[in-house]
Structure formats: structure tokens, C-alpha cells
Amino acid sequence: MNRIAILASGSGSNAENIARYFKGNPNVEIVVILTNNADAFVLNRAKELNIESLVFSKSDFMKTDKIIDFLDEKKVDFIVLAGFLLLLPSNFVRKFSDRIVNIHPALLPKYGGKGMYGMNVHKAVIENGESESGITIHLVNENYDEGKIVFQAKCKLEKDDSPECVAKKVHQLEYEHFPKIIEQLL
Numbered sequence: 001m002n003r004i005a006i007l008a009s010g011s012g013s014n015a016e017n018i019a020r021y022f023k024g025n026p027n028v029e030i031v032v033i034l035t036n037n038a039d040a041f042v043l044n045r046a047k048e049l050n051i052e053s054l055v056f057s058k059s060d061f062m063k064t065d066k067i068i069d070f071l072d073e074k075k076v077d078f079i080v081l082a083g084f085l086l087l088l089p090s091n092f093v094r095k096f097s098d099r100i101v102n103i104h105p106a107l108l109p110k111y112g113g114k115g116m117y118g119m120n121v122h123k124a125v126i127e128n129g130e131s132e133s134g135i136t137i138h139l140v141n142e143n144y145d146e147g148k149i150v151f152q153a154k155c156k157l158e159k160d161d162s163p164e165c166v167a168k169k170v171h172q173l174e175y176e177h178f179p180k181i182i183e184q185l186l
Contacts, residue, residue, distance in 0.1 A: 001026075002186045005076040006033045007084040010118075012042025014082035014103065014174055019049050021179035028186065031074050036061060036086055062089050080182060081140065085117055093142050100140035100147075101185055103178050105170045107152055108136040112145030122163035122170070132156055133166055135173045137181045151181045 004022075006015045015033055022028040033046040033053045046053035060066045068091065071079075081102040093100065104112060106121045116124070125133045134154035139147040153176075155169040 002028045002078055003031045003074065003076050004028065004078045004080055004182075005031055005071055005074070006080045006082050008033060008035055008040065008042040008082045009037050009085040010040055010042065010083045012040065012045040012082070013171070014178060015042050015080075016045045016049065017175045018080060018082065018179050018182065019045075019051060022183075028183070031076055032071075034067070036084075042083075058086060061086065061092075065091065068092060068095050078182075078186060079140075082178075083117075087114075087144055088140060088142070090142050093140060098139055101150070101182060102138055102140050102145075102147070103174055104136045104138065104145050105133075105167070105174070106136065107132070107134045107154065108138065108145050108149060112136075114144050116145065119163050119167065122166040125157070125166055126161065126163055130157060133170060135170060135177065137178060150185065151177065153177050 006018060008015045019030045022030060030051050033042060033051050035042055035055055036058055038055045043053050056067055079096050079100040106125060111121045111124050132154045134152055136149055137151040138149045141147040153173045155173055157166060
């Protein structure tokens with residue numbers, strides 16, 4: 001049995017998509033959804049999906065082992081970052097080495113790093129006149145968006161695409177591919 005924890009900071013649409021994908025799978029259980037944002041809509045989604053959730057402080061995450069200890073108690077063996085905006089502390093990355101996966105809303109190595117999330121990425125892609133964008137699914141190391149790339153998918157961009165239009169195209173790729181790639185990694 002693969003026991004997964006999902007970390008998210010915002011709306012949680014990818015978290016919900018992943019949970020629904022694995023619902024009824026006898027080999028995978030979404031054990032808990034964690035967030036650093038007490039106002040994150042992902043908490044509503046977790047409740048609706050009947051998945052335990054936990055809100056934690058940045059300080060507890062960065063300066064203590066409280067979250068690691070909590071995940072150990074839950075026997076979590078794989079971590080999925082789905083719109084989680086904090087850089088993971090070194091002790092967390094070491095504890096779950098090669099067992100943390102993230103999805104990034106661009107084709108890395110372009111448009112990665114600190115501050116490159118959500119609409120910031122899509123605006124940068126448009127401003128630079130890119131003809132395509134997409135998603136990158138990668139293992140997580142101690143630096144933003146620099147872990148080993150395991151999968152990329154592309155979408156074509158039109159000259160008149162707005163950042164919102166790019167976001168919509170990229171979300172479709174996320175929903176289609178992220179759960180399947182997680183399943184392959186397990």
C-alpha cells in the first residue's frame with residue numbers, strides 16, 4: 001500500500017483530481033492533505049473528499065521536525081506537491097529523498113525558481129513570446145524547480161492567448177497527466 005500526503009497552498013484542484021483518480025485503488029491511499037495556508041480552498045476539498053487535513057505554520061515546517069513526525073505517525077511514504085509554494089527544508093527533502101514529486105506550470109528549466117508560480121509563470125511565458133508552454137513533473141530537491149525531470153507535456157500557444165488562456169491549457173495538461181505519472185512513480 002502506497003500512503004500519500006499531498007501538500008498544497010491554494011485552491012487544491014490538482015489535489016482533488018489526484019484524490020479522485022486514486023479513489024478505490026487498493027494500492028494507493030491519500031492519507032492526508034497538508035497546507036501552510038489556513039484560508040486555502042484545498043481544506044474545503046479535503047473535507048468534501050473525506051480526507052484528513054492539517055494546517056501548519058511555516059515556522060513549524062522550516063524550523064522543527066513536527067511535520068516529519070506527523071507524516072511518520074501516518075506512515076506516509078510518498079509526498080505530492082500540488083501547488084505548494086514553500087521551499088522544502090533540507091531535513092524534509094532528505095527524509096523523503098526521491099519520494100517527493102512536484103508539478104510546475106511551465107517547461108523547465110525555463111520559468112522556474114522563486115516567484116515562478118501560478119499566473120506569474122503564464123505572464124512571463126506570454127511576455128517572452130513563447131510559442132508553447134506546458135507542464136513539468138519533477139522529483140524535488142533542495143532548490144526550487146531543479147529536481148530530476150520525469151515528465152513534460154506541451155501545449156501550443158496562439159499570439160493572442162492571454163495568461164488566463166495559457167493557465168487553462170496548462171491546467172488541462174496537469175489534470176490529464178499528473179495522477180498517471182504519480183502512479184508510474186509509485
